[in-house]
Amino acid sequence: MDTVIEAQDVFKSFRDKQAVNGVSFSIAKGSVTAMLGPNGAGKTTMLSMMLGLLEPTQGSVTVFGRSPRDQAVRERTGAMLQEVSVMERLKAREILSLVRSYYPHPLDYGQLVQAAALGASDLNRYADKLSVGQKRSLGFALAIAGNPDLLFLDEPTVGLDIGARQRFWDTVRDLAARGKTILFATHYLQEAEDMADRILLFDRGTLAADGTPDEIKAGIVKRSVSFRSLLDAASVRLRLSAYPAIGECLLSEGRFHAAAHNTDEALAAIFASGIPAQDIRIDQGRLDDAFRELIMDHKEAM
Numbered sequence: 001m002d003t004v005i006e007a008q009d010v011f012k013s014f015r016d017k018q019a020v021n022g023v024s025f026s027i028a029k030g031s032v033t034a035m036l037g038p039n040g041a042g043k044t045t046m047l048s049m050m051l052g053l054l055e056p057t058q059g060s061v062t063v064f065g066r067s068p069r070d071q072a073v074r075e076r077t078g079a080m081l082q083e084v085s086v087m088e089r090l091k092a093r094e095i096l097s098l099v100r101s102y103y104p105h106p107l108d109y110g111q112l113v114q115a116a117a118l119g120a121s122d123l124n125r126y127a128d129k130l131s132v133g134q135k136r137s138l139g140f141a142l143a144i145a146g147n148p149d150l151l152f153l154d155e156p157t158v159g160l161d162i163g164a165r166q167r168f169w170d171t172v173r174d175l176a177a178r179g180k181t182i183l184f185a186t187h188y189l190q191e192a193e194d195m196a197d198r199i200l201l202f203d204r205g206t207l208a209a210d211g212t213p214d215e216i217k218a219g220i221v222k223r224s225v226s227f228r229s230l231l232d233a234a235s236v237r238l239r240l241s242a243y244p245a246i247g248e249c250l251l252s253e254g255r256f257h258a259a260a261h262n263t264d265e266a267l268a269a270i271f272a273s274g275i276p277a278q279d280i281r282i283d284q285g286r287l288d289d290a291f292r293e294l295i296m297d298h299k300e301a302m
């Protein structure tokens with residue numbers, strides 16, 4: 001594995017606040033990783049250390065085998081942070097050209113305009129007069145202006161409408177297909193599930209989980225089979241109790257929900273039990289349930 005980022009036992013404290021508390025991971029070249037976690041979990045602090053904007057209090061972070069502050073590393077790295085500040089008294093097109101000129105091998109101007117999704121008249125406007133969403137799209141174009149090998153995005157789609165969000169992820173997909181390494185922090189579980197091949201789940205400064213979206217779901221998501229039946233709850237539970245494939249069976253709003261690790265075996269058990277079951281559904285569980293559960297388990301363990 002070609003390692004692009006290596007974080008080893010990283011701690012970061014601000015006065016008496018422990019923002020990152022012993023985090024280790026490595027990021028492989030060409031991977032798309034989502035950093036998930038509730039507010040204040042330490043995602044931005046971790047990103048800032050990978051960008052060389054903050055120094056760890058303890059532990060080490062290397063990018064391309066060097067310090068994130070190294071000039072050679074900075075030239076290969078792009079970042080879109082939560083607060084996109086645009087230079088005053090410069091038009092959008094002027095900022096794009098200026099930022100391109102900082103880099104030895106910038107992306108094509110046309111590609112940047114496409115990523116910024118700005119029309120000719122908006123490109124001619126002063127950047128500080130653009131809407132919040134347009135500023136963020138411009139911020140994204142600036143992040144990729146240097147044709148970076150590594151891209152950091154901190155909650156990149158906040159404030160973008162559906163169309164802009166779609167365009168944004170299409171561009172990210174293109175970049176990933178070209179072997180770029182991408183790390184993004186998000187609160188949107190669906191984005192993490194759709195876009196990332198790996199999720200780092202942060203909770204109060206530590207890593208609560210690390211795996212593919214499927215692994216995270218498989219580890220903790222409760223699958224169940226639900227159905228309606230004219231039989232009463234006691235009879236249903238009594239009949240199902242003979243089948244180890246079925247866990248707890250709850251009755252909610254007229255539906256029985258039978259917990260099961262293997263829903264095929266659970267279905268077979270329901271049929272074998274002779275329970276007259278109707279309107280049978282299989283629920284494979286959802287990532288946001290998994291996420292909530294992980295955070296809860298993690299809190300209890302701490």
Ligand SMILES: Nc1ncnc2c1ncn2[C@@H]1O[C@H](COP(=O)(O)OP(=O)(O)OP(=O)(O)O)[C@@H](O)[C@H]1O
Pocket residue numbers: 014017018019037038039040041042043044045046202
């Ligand atoms: N410069 C700072 N000085 C003091 N405390 C800070 C500083 N930066 C971050 N913190 C604290 O460190 C903790 C982690 O913050 P961080 O911004 O990394 O979380 P986050 O996971 O990115 O949250 P969010 O999802 O809200 O952006 C928080 O309690 C925050 O208040």
